[in-house]
Amino acid sequence: MASRPVRIPVEPRRVLSLCTSATDTIVRIGAVERLAAIDQYSLIVPGAEDVVVIGKGSAISREQVIALGIDLAFIWWYQDDAATLLEGLSIPAVRIRSGRMTEVPAMIRLLGECLNRSQIAEALAREVAEYVQRAGSRPAASRTRVYLELYSPLRTVGGDSYINDLIELAGGRNIAVALPPNVQLSAEHLIEADPDVVLFVEGFATIPLIARRSGMSELTAVQNGHVYPIDRYWLVAGAGLPAAEENLRRVLAGNSHSVQER
Numbered sequence: 001m002a003s004r005p006v007r008i009p010v011e012p013r014r015v016l017s018l019c020t021s022a023t024d025t026i027v028r029i030g031a032v033e034r035l036a037a038i039d040q041y042s043l044i045v046p047g048a049e050d051v052v053v054i055g056k057g058s059a060i061s062r063e064q065v066i067a068l069g070i071d072l073a074f075i076w077w078y079q080d081d082a083a084t085l086l087e088g089l090s091i092p093a094v095r096i097r098s099g100r101m102t103e104v105p106a107m108i109r110l111l112g113e114c115l116n117r118s119q120i121a122e123a124l125a126r127e128v129a130e131y132v133q134r135a136g137s138r139p140a141a142s143r144t145r146v147y148l149e150l151y152s153p154l155r156t157v158g159g160d161s162y163i164n165d166l167i168e169l170a171g172g173r174n175i176a177v178a179l180p181p182n183v184q185l186s187a188e189h190l191i192e193a194d195p196d197v198v199l200f201v202e203g204f205a206t207i208p209l210i211a212r213r214s215g216m217s218e219l220t221a222v223q224n225g226h227v228y229p230i231d232r233y234w235l236v237a238g239a240g241l242p243a244a245e246e247n248l249r250r251v252l253a254g255n256s257h258s259v260q261e262r
Contacts, residue, residue: 001106006094014034016074017074026115052064077096079095100162102132104128107238147195147221148230159176170249187213199227199228201235207227210222
């Protein structure tokens with residue numbers, strides 16, 4: 001997905017995933033037994049909880065990579081440090097990109113091709129592509145203005161991103177759509193935008209903490225009680241998109257009860 005050739009084993013057996021989307025896809029295509037190691041972020045993926053964790057993001061242990069006999073790695077397209085380490089050990093690294101919703105089917109197909117699970121991967125990819133097409137053809141309605149806080153105060157996501165696509169698919173309008181994909185808002189910007197709904201990633205804030213921040217009590221969302229936690233797993237780009245979109249749609253409609261993922 002980074003437009004570069006990579007030679008991979010015919011039948012990789014000891015796979016490292018530093019990419020949550022890749023980890024999720026590996027589990028879904030029935031290849032979790034190939035996962036020798038993951039990074040800490042992938043622990044949110046159901047089915048990967050018992051896999052060995054060897055680092056966080058690009059900060060991985062060279063010694064553990066060697067000890068585990070890794071023969072193939074999946075990394076994010078921007079993880080140059082990890083790529084350098086792996087290439088120094090002659091371990092092929094496949095770069096994964098799922099920055100937009102339209103890239104998800106190709107990502108799923110690539111994982112299937114690399115792990116000889118093309119048939120099931122193709123079925124999953126087709127399901128996602130067809131779902132996005134159907135959801136995109138729904139009648140237009142007034143959109144709920146949404147502020148989604150990620151993992152620290154006022155850290156959010158702008159346009160040109162998978163999460164922005166997800167918000168729009170669920171019937172929302174991201175108040176930061178005109179900004180870069182990963183952005184730190186000012187309190188003034190947020191107050192001026194005055195979202196209808198405030199969402200935050202569960203475990204990284206609470207409703208009382210958000211309400212107590214300077215100026216936040218003035219927001220329409222806070223005054224109306226429309227501040228909701230969301231499961232971090234909903235934001236993982238992959239074949240879980242239909243359930244994630246339905247969950248988010250329910251929250252934006254004022255119903256925080258989530259649907260079953262599988």
